[in-house]
Every structure is written in C-alpha cells, then in structure tokens.
Amino acid sequence: MEFPGTWMTESQSMVYRVVPKCACSSIGQIMYYSDNGTYYDGDIHDSTSGMHKWSQAESRAPIEQGIRARQGVTFTCVRNPYSRILSSFFDKIAGIQRNGKRYRGNLVPQLIQRYGIEVGSPDDNFDFDQIKSFRRFLLFARDTIRFRRPMDPDIHWSAMSGHISTFIVNGGRYDQIFFTEKFNDGMQKVLDAAETPVAIRADEVPKFNESEGHGPKRAHKVSDYFDDLSRHLVWEIYKRDFKLFRYDFDDPDNKMPLGEVDLDEVHAKLSR
Template identity: 65%
Template sequence: MGFPGVWMTESESLLYRVVPKCACSSIGQVMYHSDYGQFYDGDIHDTRQGLHKWAQEDSRGPIKAAVAGGHPLAFTCVRNPYTRVLSAFFDKICGIQRNGSRYRGNMVPTATEIYGFEVGSPEDGFAFDQIASFRRFLLFARDTILWGKPMRPDIHWSSVSGHLSTFVRNGGRFDHIVWTEHFEEGMGEVLARARLRHPVDLGTMPRFNESADHGPKRAHPVEAFFDDLSRHLMWEIYRNDFELFGYDFDDPGNPAPIREIDLDLVHGALAE
C-alpha cells in the first residue's frame, strides 16, 4: 500500500494529496505555517524538513499510520481542466525552468518534432502562434495519457481524478476537496476543521506561484484555445474531472464550478 503525492504536517493535523497545477505551492506553505508560524523560505517542493512527504522514506511510516488511523483531516485541491492544461502548456512546455533548461530534458524537443508545434524562446520573446501550438500539444497530451506514447504522461497534465485515485484505492478518504477557483473559502473551511498549532491568515498571506514567469504570458482568453476538436479531446481526456468536480465542460470561458462536489460519488468512482 502506498500514497504517492501525499504531504502531511509533522503535527499530523493536515494530510494533503498534492495535485500539480492546483495551488500546491500555496497549500504546502499553508501547511508549513500551520505548524511553525512562518512560511518556508524557498520553494516548498524543495524542503525535506518541516513536512512529511511520501517521497521521503522516513515519512512513509507516519503517513501510512495516519491514513489508517484517520486522525488528520485529509483534503486535496482540484482545478478546472481547461485552465489547468493551459497552465501546464505555458509553464512546462513553453517555459524555461529554474535550472535554465527545458522541462524533462528532451521531452519538449521530441514532442515538437513529432507533433509540429512551436514553443518560442526567451531570445525571440516567445513569439509563436499560441493557439495553433496548444491544440497540437493537446494531441500529444492525449496520446501520452491514453496510450503512453510517445512517452509516459506527465503529472502536470495527467487527470486530477487519476492523481486522486491512488489515495482512494489504497484506503484513503478525503474529508474535503477545495476548488482552486474558490481557494480562500475552501482552504478556510479546511483550516477551521483542523487542530492547528498556528493560525494562518489566508486573506493576507502571499500567493506562492513557483511556476510564475517560467514561460510566455497567455495572449488570448481561455475559450479561444478550444475549438470543436480540442473540446472533444478534453472530454476524452478529462471527462471524470469535469463530472466529479463540478466544472462546466460546455463553456471553456467559465472557470468556476457549477455544482457541488459529492464526496461519496467521488470516492465510489475513484475506487473502481
């Protein structure tokens, strides 16, 4: 039994299933602050102290015991599939990462050669046809997720429901699911239900977006990127995310959820 992608406060007050591109940097910082009364100085993904993380061998025992005992408040955060996949494209595909290189080495050059899209560069001011390139990238993302070709899917555009299913299938249960689009409200509910060492003022805390400025700015509204074909691909890839988390498939320009999340329905679907 394993719980990949799970973080937990050392006080065992909060247990969080990380979903990339869904406010994970901010949530990690909230968790850190709730134990230590201050934010971590740096990228919360880099710290190996102050949070239990499943990727750290010495954290696995405490995480397993906590899930089995059910005493931490377990939660996660989800995001509209349209905006999430666009964010992944501009950050991980088009962007230059903190180490000065493209994400995942030769992945971007391989994908652009096979699928014929452009990503621009800092030298040309990231000048390229964003809409045409994104639509070709979406074909690449679909192929990686559904067929594992030409490479395995990446965590930043794999479906949210796929991420969460690893927690549920191994015996975990979520007490709360936060919408990124209503972050302060949803995270406030989580904090109100947990026993914290230190309060966190969500209204005044910084926003920790570690992927900011990695790549080009989006030059068009969200709905401009999704024609009939790309919407068909979105349904093919992310149908469960739209249906389980209450997002509007019919209107790419509406990022907000349109219905409540049924936790029993979510757990039943993800356990299959």
C-alpha cells in the same frame, strides 16, 4: 498501503493529496507555516524537512499512521480542466523551469520534431502562435494518456481523478475537496477543521506561484485555444474530471464549478 503524492504536517493536523497545477505550492506553504510559524524559503516542492512527504522514505510510516488514525483533516484541491491543461502547457512546455532549462530535458525538442510545436524563447520574447502550438500539445497529451506514447503521461496533465483515486484505492478517505477557483474559502474550511500549532488565515497568505515569470503570458481568452477538435480531445481525456468535480464543459470561459463536490460520489466512483 501506498500513498504517493501525499504530504502531511508533522503535527498530523492536515493530510494533503497533491494534484499538480492545482495550487499545490500555496497549499504546501500553508501546511508548512501551520507547523513551523514561517514559510519555507524556496519552492516547497524542494523541502526535505519541516513537513512529511511520501517521496521521503522516513515520512512514509508517519503518513500511513496519520491516515489510519484519521486525526487530521484529509483533503485535496481541484481545478477547471481547461485552465489546468493550459497552465501545464505554458509552464512545462513553453516556459523555462527554475533551473533555467526546459522541462524534462529533451521533451520540448521531441515535441517540436514530432508534433510541430513552437514555443519561442526568452530571446524573442516567446513570440510564437500560442493557439496552434497548444492544440498540437493537446494532441500529444492525449496520446500519452490514451496510448502511453511517445511516453507515459506526465503528472502535470494526467487527469485529476487519477491522482485523487490512488489515495482512495489504497485505503484513504477525503474529508474535504475544494476548488482552486474558490481557494481562500476552501482552504479556510480546511484550516477551521484542523488543529494547527500555529494559526494562519488563508486570505492573508502571500501568493505562491512557482511557475510564474518563467515563460510566455497567455495572450488569448481560454475558449480561443479550444476548437471543436480540441474540446473533443479534452472530453476524451478529462470526462471524469468534468463530471465528478462539476466543471462546465460547454463553456471553456466559465472557470467556476457548477456545484459542490459530492464526496460520497467521489469515493464510490474512484474506489474501483
């Protein structure tokens, strides 16, 4: 059984399938704290101890055992597709990464050349046409997901349902799926159901946003970035995300879900 993108507390109290750009830094820090009584000093994605991760070979057997035993709370978190793809653009394409470099080396220069994207720089205070560049990035994202060119799709803009389905297909089952937009309520329900060695409340957790402050701020409301063609591309890429997780496709400015997630429907539709 393979469970890529899965994190688990060492106490097996919580099992989490990571979905990039959906509060994963905050969730990871909460899980870390619930076992260790302190937050990880740095980006939780860089931790190599204090929490099990599928990417660490020594963690794979405990994670598989924990999932089979179903002792802990198994969960994941989702986000409005409009907001998520915008966040991916501003963080991974327009932003500077923690190491002071652009994301994935030559990716941004390739996008500038092939798609005519502009991203600005810290030297010009990221002065560029955000709307035009985002729409061109969206075309690139569609090409990677639909045609796998000029590269395979990146985890930060591939569909949430794709990430979430690998856990189900390989034998896992979610106890809870909650919304980034209702983070405190959703995370607290997970914590209430989990037997954690250290008590922690979701509404007392500091904000962990590892991408903040490394790039341009969004200058317009969400709907301004999505003309008719952009919305067509978003539907082409994220149709299943909108439907399964109850987000409002018709109003990009309404970030809130229209209803709760039906776990039985998610498992039925993502198991094949």
